[in-house]
Amino acid sequence: MKDCIIQYWNSGANGYNKGIQRLLHSHKENSGWKSVFSEYLNDKPLKVLDIGTGPGSMSILLAEMGHFVSAVDLSEQMLHCARENAKECNVTVDFKVGDAENLPFEDNSFDAVVNRWVLWTVPNPKAALSEWTRVLKPGGRLLIFDGNWYSGEKTCVQKAWKHGSRFYTLLSERRNMWKRDMDNTFVDGLWSTHANRPEDDCTLFMNAGLVNVKSSLDLNKKVYTLSDYIRQGHWGDTFIVTGVKPDGTEK
Numbered sequence: 614m615k616d617c618i619i620q621y622w623n624s625g626a627n628g629y630n631k632g633i634q635r636l637l638h639s640h641k642e643n644s645g646w647k648s649v650f651s652e653y654l655n656d657k658p659l660k661v662l663d664i665g666t667g668p669g670s671m672s673i674l675l676a677e678m679g680h681f682v683s684a685v686d687l688s689e690q691m692l693h694c695a696r697e698n699a700k701e702c703n704v705t706v707d708f709k710v711g712d713a714e715n716l717p718f719e720d721n722s723f724d725a726v727v728n729r730w731v732l733w734t735v736p737n738p739k740a741a742l743s744e745w746t747r748v749l750k751p752g753g754r755l756l757i758f759d760g761n762w763y764s765g766e767k768t769c770v771q772k773a774w775k776h777g778s779r780f781y782t783l784l785s786e787r788r789n790m791w792k793r794d795m796d797n798t799f800v801d802g803l804w805s806t807h808a809n810r811p812e813d814d815c816t817l818f819m820n821a822g823l824v825n826v827k828s829s830l831d832l833n834k835k836v837y838t839l840s841d842y843i844r845q846g847h848w849g850d851t852f853i854v855t856g857v858k859p860d861g862t863e864k
């Protein structure tokens with residue numbers, strides 16, 4: 614399954630990067646994401662790990678906010694885009710190849726662990742949550758962003774909207790998203806396709822030993838521009854899930 618994941622993201626990295634460059638250069642999106650980070654993370658500089666960083670958008674925004682950021686991804690091609698984007702934005706991020714389920718970091722290394730659009734695609738979410746918790750310092754926060762990409766029945770409106778948005782991407786970016794469809798057997802084998810999210814994410818967080826676990830479904834309105842909404846709105850609500858590694862001071 615991991616080979617399929619690497620091949621899928623390596624082959625799509627340059628196209629995916631177009632959307633990320635748009636995010637990095639859009640004041641509205643850029644400041645929307647930064648205010649979400651400010652809401653959940655301390656404003657003083659933190660050691661942050663971004664897992665499955667892709668072309669590095671979240672890492673770069675966090676570095677621009679003054680945090681010390683490390684980032685991993687399985688795809689070399691995504692990391693190549695991430696390094697180029699960081700150079701262009703004039704920030705330093707420590708990018709390296711790494712697996713979300715087997716992280717190349719010591720226990721208790723980070724004040725915060727973040728990831729966006731990643732948990733849905735890991736083969737073993739329990740192993741991933743256990744790793745993410747392991748590398749957090751006691752008192753550190755896990756913050757993820759994700760969506761119900763393939764789970765649940767989509768309405769006729771959502772299905773029609775998805776094709777319309779692909780047509781829009783074809784015209785505006787010369788990118789054929791029909792060619793990027795994931796293999797049905799692969800999608801069916803993903804845990805997230807059959808999950809009830811974000812409720813199941815909260816259970817995964819709590820089973821990994823995290824406390825103060827909360828989810829919120831109001832991410833779209835905080836970070837989407839109109840153009841994002843046209844492109845992405847058919848997926849439905851995206852969500853935030855967060856939790857804290859206990860440090861012994863909890864009641």
Ligand SMILES: C[S@@+](CC[C@H](N)C(=O)[O-])C[C@H]1O[C@@H](n2cnc3c(N)ncnc32)[C@H](O)[C@@H]1O
Pocket residue numbers: 618619622633664665666667668669670671685686687688691711712713714728729730731734735
């Ligand atoms: C949808 S992209 C999201 C990229 C980025 N986080 C963003 O928000 O734009 C999913 C990313 O997760 C990476 N990925 C998938 N499985 C992974 C794993 N087990 N370990 C590390 N990275 C992984 C892929 O290579 C890809 O870059």
